[in-house]
Amino acid sequence: MSVSLDGKIAVITGAASGIGLATTEKLLAAGATVVMVDRNEKALDELVARLGPRAVAQVTDLLDFDSCNAMVPEILQKVDHIDILYCNAGTYIGGDLVDTDPATIDRMLNLNVNAVMKNVHAVVPHMSERKTGDIIVTCSIAGHFPAYWEPIYTSSKWAITCFVQTMRRQMIPHGVRVGQVSPGPVVSALLADWPEENLRKAKEAGALIDPEEVADAVEYMLTRKRTVTIRDMIVLPTAFDRV
Template sequence: MADSLNGKIAAVTGAASGIGLAATEALLAQGATVVMVDWDQDALKALTARLGERAIAQATNLLDIDSSKAMVPEILEKVGHIDILYCNAGTYIGGDLDETDADTIDRMLNLNVNAVMKNVHAVIPHMKSRAIGDIWVTCSVAGHAAIPWEPVYSSSKWAITCFVQTMRRQLREHGIRVGQVSPGPVVSALLADWPEENLRKAKESGSLIEPSEVADALIFALTRGRNVTIRDMIVLPTNFDI
């Protein structure tokens, strides 16, 4: 039997658009309160006004060391506790390695890997003290296959796959579940850096999924009984050839 999320408190990073916004809407529909974490304060203001009082804005720049460090304490000042942390924020680099630059690589690895690890590190003492919690991360099918047109992105997601598997083992005895959802190509701004030919083929073949379909998978995992951990879900467009 599925567990209810009614009354739970979730924090979602990258919540102002794409998968993060879809996850926020799905969690709200399940009765949860959602702290929407994003750097875009204008978007947060508009979205929380639209979504209602159970949507709470948290302006955080995950690429800023001090802002990222303050995220969990500031959330706890607003809501008291965190039942669910969904580390969703990320960015993308496609193309050959020599087509990008070092600064762009640093930015992507800091957001896709370092920020996730630091956010999880920050919430662990709180969840341990309550002996319960759920930590979820948006990974990618690129974290399970070596995608030749996105070597930096794919490497960052392989790192997250390893991180999730190790943290699940570290935290399970403390009542904390850890898992990831690994989508294939999702209709979002991140695909703007895809090679044009690959994006065209994906659109023509129907090889893209909507952010709401990733959110559906997240809700399924979160509503399993506490004796069940869904560690990893790969959610692919049916026509995606990889």
């Protein structure tokens, strides 16, 4: 059974591009107001002008301690409440461990893991008080098996899988649903460091999906009746044969 998102207020991180933008457009079309969180102020300004009055810009740098901590309080000065938090922002490191550096590792773990935990920590009291809410996190198929070609990224997504599924259990008594969407490779900026030949072959083989496919999955999760939780939705390109 599908329920309406009309009038709901959603917050989406990493909303200026990729999965975040596709999900913003999907939820706006369903009647929701969407607070678009991103560090790219120029892109946000252009997007909210195009998307209309139910798209609200929130400039936040999730890698900046103070900016990240201020995100939820600043949003609650712009909207009455938060029905949905979709923690989507993230980054990617592929390849062998020895081919990266400590600063890059720190940045990825801070964005993929720490920022998610801090955003959820900030919104939980608000949702618990209201006895309702939805929290969804973009995980990855890499959070379900040891992807040896991307050990740092995979480790971050295993951490997020654990965090989401423990928080799901914690929040049941408070009326807040918590779940994750786990895509396979998506056509997005996260694949910018893929070798061009690998990217070309993956596209030609149909081993990549578009961000809109993930947005569809998120909408499906959010539109289930309150007695149903989609704890994890794995969305794969049909030709993806690595798992």
